[in-house]
Amino acid sequence: MRVTRVLIEGFRGWGHLDVRPGSHVLVAGVPRAGRTDLITALARVLHPDSARGAALSDLHQRPVILDGADSASAEAAGDVAEGQPEAVAGAPAIVGPHDAASEDASGRDSAAPQAPPAELQRVEAAQVEVTLTDLDPDVQQLLDGVLEPLEDSGCASEDPDASADAPLCARLAYRLSYDEDAEALESVVYFPARSNPALGQYSRVPAATRRMLPVVTLDAGQPLQLRAGAGLRRILDERDSKAGAAAFDALAQAVTEAVSALSADQAVAEAVNAVLAVGGTGERIADTALTAEQVGFRTEDGSVAALLRTLRAALHLDAGGLLGLAQHGSTVSAVLSMAEAMLLATVPGAVVLADDFGDQLDAPATEHLAALLRARSGQVWLSTRRPEAARAFEPTEVIRLVRHGGVRSHHQLTRITDRKALVAMRQWHTQLLAALTAPTVAITEGPHDVAVLSMVDRRKPPSSLPLSAHGVRLVASGTGGEGGISQIPRIANLARQLGFRVLAVIDRDKDNAQTTGELTKIQDSCDAVVRLPPGAIEQAVTAGLPLQALADASATLTEYGIPDPMGGQLTEAAVTNLCKVIHKQGLHEQFLEALYTEPNAPHPPVVSMTLALLELAADSSYSGQQLIDVPTVSRPAGT
Structure with a gap:
């Protein structure tokens, strides 16, 4: 089914929401986009x-605009409140890159219209x-x-x-x-x-009728529990309930005999008699003098069930000996728990529902168990935050839920037959999959650009938020020789099909008719484009920094078996040679690391401004220029 x-x-x-899957389904996406709601909705229909x-x-709650608001304002407020369980205030306004002066003290654009007051009303x-x-x-x-x-x-x-x-x-x-x-x-x-x-x-x-439907809800709990209702107990009852009952009867008999022997033990009996002798306690609480012979021990309610509730699995996995399951780490427990759930879910041709799949699993186990479920089920619906789970599914089986400006939507790739688009599809596993739960991707021309932007982003002071805080994931348009400006539109189109907000970061190392045409394609496929000043990423790294700081960092590159690119020369020609060597040898991160070794080392200003503009354009309410040029920065005078 x-x-x-x-x-x-x-x-x-x-x-x-109208979802029409072709086969299996992997539900992923950004937080609060409705993964759990979708799985729960399915269960409400199919599970009795x-x-x-x-x-x-x-x-569901929809906004009702108060009197006096026009229809355009109502629509804006609806975008803010859609998909949220509680009333939400007007979203912060984002200003364009050239409108910073219009911000008020609160950081909002004083000229931007704010969403009017709204009340939320439940649907009937x-x-x-x-x-x-x-x-x-x-x-x-x-x-x-x-x-x-x-x-x-x-x-x-x-x-x-x-x-x-x-x-x-x-x-x-x-x-x-x-x-x-x-x-x-x-x-x-x-x-x-x-x-x-x-x-x-x-x-x-x-x-x-609903119980007859082959539908299984995968609910992983504490594994290897023999108490009534636990997974292992259900497996035992399903496989051979009579043999299971006999085993528990044997346990009850053995426990009774063991406890009797414990009660009769001389040391125990003497301790009990000592208590009963205090102040004649044994004579006062019974009709006849109470001794250790009349005192026994039993489980809390006298049943085997009470004993089984206290039993916990212990495993002998290595030289550490027999240890409780908790002492072996959360991954072991999660893998066993999922194995139990999957064994209980073995129903031929079943529709299997699972929410937050893989949260407690390591990466290989997540991918392996997801693949196993997909292979054994008639149809599997997994919601997950883990990109490893998506590796077990075809790209067209992934339904990605997003939430931009408070509005939820779903996105799914269609089957691709175009050869050029198939080349871009390779980036699904190598690049986009890692951004599965991010609302925004920023696509660069290649891995060196990602390395530079990432390192400067990591070195921000504590007072500044990194790109990840703005929901941005840096992505290279290719690896090695497959990158370049011409690849950006292909990756961008793929990302937009999956519901990402798409930004691009491009160089300006050439200026001809071909690059003009490529820029047009990039703008058509992206929500916003951040363009560096004239030059490549190496020029962006060195622009605006003192010559002495560059020369000091350049001198450290000899550790990699090359001559000092600047050779101690504090000239622009030496900086140009430095940029060529960094590009040719791929020493972008190493050079930046050397720059940051000095206390209070300055951040490359062009790269820092690029990151700031990406943060600005990442917000879905951004309404500034689509092509954002990073300003040129002059080198400090006298350096």
Whole structure:
């Protein structure tokens, strides 16, 4: 069985969502973009026990603008509040690179319009509709009477003349509403094909029918627990319940005998008698004198279950001997927990739902177990924060959820057949995957640009926030000879398909018709472009710094088996030679490291301004120039 469509209206942070997967699904994206909400919505429809978690906050809240606000202001406030469970104040305004003087003392643009006051109003009802196909014969017979033809789009067909050869599907829907008079939530799971919600007429889905659906919710807990309801206990009961019961009976008998022997032990008996002898206690609390012979020991409620609740797994993994599971680290516990959950989820052709997959796993285990689930399931829906989980899926199986300006949206790659686009697709695993949860990527011409920007970004003083605090991930347009300005539009188009806000950082080392055409392509594919002053990244590193600081750093490069590029010469010609050597030898990071060895070393001003402009353009509300030129910086006089 597999899901071909999930349609959500007014559920939690989703005002509207229409997802139509082709096969397996890996749900990823930025924080608060709705990963958990999507998995929960699926479970509400397909899992018979999931409705117990319904809450008033499941009803989506939309902003209602107060009197006097115009429609444009209402739309702006809606963008701010959409997808948020609580009222949110107006978003901070971001000024253009040439409008810094218009900021007020609070750091906001005094001329920028602020969102008007708004109240949030709950929708009347939350609705989740799921379309299922590839039903096995038993389930198909169970759903007879509500089966519909399936269109290629993944939707149930409403065409009365649909082809008789079309595959069949069934739609199930979950509706949640709040009765103001009764002050109670009301939910129903029904068949849309035989219901009319507008008239309050529902053909309810029996709980027994939902239990027959091959749907498994992957819920990893504390592993290797034998208490009732724990994963290992359920596995034991499913494999051989009689043998399991016999094992627990044997444990009860052994414990009884062991405790009797303990009670009869001379040392224990003497200690108990000593207590009973204090002030004649043994005579006062019983009808006859109480001695150690009448004192025994047992578990808290006298049952094996009480004992099993206290048992914890211990493992002998290395020379450390038999240690409790917790002493072996969180990864061991997480791997065993996931193995238990996956064993319980072994249902042929099942739809498997899992939220926050891999959070406690190491990288290889995350990828391995995700691949295992994908291979063994009819369809798997995993939400994750881990890029390693996405490596187990095809790029077209990743649904990336984003949130720009308070508005949620979903993005998915389509199958690519264009050869040039296929070249760009290689960057999915090598570059973009690492930015899976970042809202913004800044694409540079190559790895050296990333190295320079990253190092200066890391060396910022504590009072300045790094790019990561603004949700920006630096990405090279290629590695080695595959990079360059011509590759940026391809990577940018791929990133935009996945919902990233896309920035570019480009050099200005050439100025001809070809680079003008390339710049146009880059601007067409990016939200904003930051362009360095004339020269390449090496000139950006050295611009505006004292000649003596450059010469001192240049002298350290002899450690890498090359002559001193500046040779102690404090001239612009020596700086030009330094830039050539840095470029040819790829010593960008090493040179910067040497620059920063001196106390209170100055930051390369051009690179620092580039980072500041990236931070500025990263905000989805940025409305300044799309092509932002970094100003030229002169070298300090007398240096």
